[in-house]
Amino acid sequence: MKKKYIILLHVAFWAVFIISNSVPKFLANNFFSYKHTAPDAVLYFKYLLIEFGYTLILISCFYGSYLFIAPQFFVHKRYVQGIVFMILCMALVILLRYALEYGFFLPVLGFDNYMGHPWPAKRYISNIVLYYFPGNFMYGMAYFFAENWYKNNRRHQELQKEKLSTELAFLRSQVNPHFLFNTINDIYALTYQKSDQAPEALLKLSVMLRYMLRDGNEDFMPLNREVEYLENAIALQRIGAKGVAYINFTQEGYIGDQPVASLLFIAFVENAFKHGVLNEPASPVEIYLHADNLGIIFNVRNKKNKGLKDIRGGIGLSNVQRRLQLIYPDRHQLTVSDSADFYEVNLILKQNEWS
Known part of the structure; x- marks a missing residue:
């Protein structure tokens, strides 16, 4: 399959992912920050932007693992560089989430993910490192293995x-x-x-x-x-x-x-x-x-x-x-x-x- 079609498939997947997650949340209006806001197109747009932001964090984990970390470990056998890329990827995810939540969601959209009780830095970082990052990291690894198996099999x-x-x-x-x-x-x-x-x-x-x-x-x-x-x-x-x-x-x-x-x-x-x-x-x-x-x-x-x-x-x-x-x-x-x-x-x- 040509590269441009693969890119289009990825874009389509993430677009469907964002919409399928944002619509149920909007219909239930389950964000605390919007409990007293009447549901309309503007509110759905806010839900869509928030879902897009959090999906952007998932995308960073997924493609960081798929494009940078997995090749270092399993193709080039550069384990030290793989660990370095893993640390950098986690740091990027932490900074990206912080920037989105406190630089855009709260001041622009009026959305507070912590209901007025922001987490301390230690809990914030551990939540991403221990719970947020590993699952998406493994998805990227799995996709890397599946793609390489397909390419090797087709080449054979x-x-x-x-x-x-x-x-x-x-x-x-x-x-x-x-x-x-x-x-x-x-x-x-x-x-x-x-x-x-x-x-x-x-x-x-x-x-x-x-x-x-x-x-x-x-x-x-x-x-x-x-x-x-x-x-x-x-x-x-x-x-x-x-x-x-x-x-x-x-x-x-x-x-x-x-x-x-x-x-x-x-x-x-x-x-x-x-x-x-x-x-x-x-x-x-x-x-x-x-x-x-x-x-x-x-x-x-x-x-x-x-x-x-x-x-x-x-x-x-x-x-x-x-x-x-x-x-x-x-x-x-x-x-x-x-x-x-x-x-x-x-x-x-x-x-x-x-x-």
């Missing part, structure tokens, strides 16, 4: 959010080039072979790049846009394999504008392309997507290419697992089945935000 949440955004951006920056470099190699091969499919492949790549660099930087994208991205990736894979790529992409349910984490599925698909067998009609790469109001099921299954060894290892799947933990911490289930001949990944996203 902002730091966590910033950390999450930074980590997600870093993970996306790793996933995208992984697929991109493989695709560029395929298009280079088509160009080298002077294939008529090279222009079509280049066009699809430009569409994918636009999505990756502009739209894919968003945390969430519509599911139908993600599906379009997968379809282009599959088309590029088929072009690069000269049509000898058996890939089935089955879609069921409602594939609409429901939000899903951007560039989430491509790592599973790209992993199947990279490590799977694509040229056997009897064992195609199976990609399955089902979406409804309960969530999304995404499954990729491929036969292993046992003759292909990637000594560098991949970063795509580990990154997706980390992104799932960050974006869907309690709303996903990822199952990996790694048998001798087949590799299968099954992802369930539960209770998505559109349900």
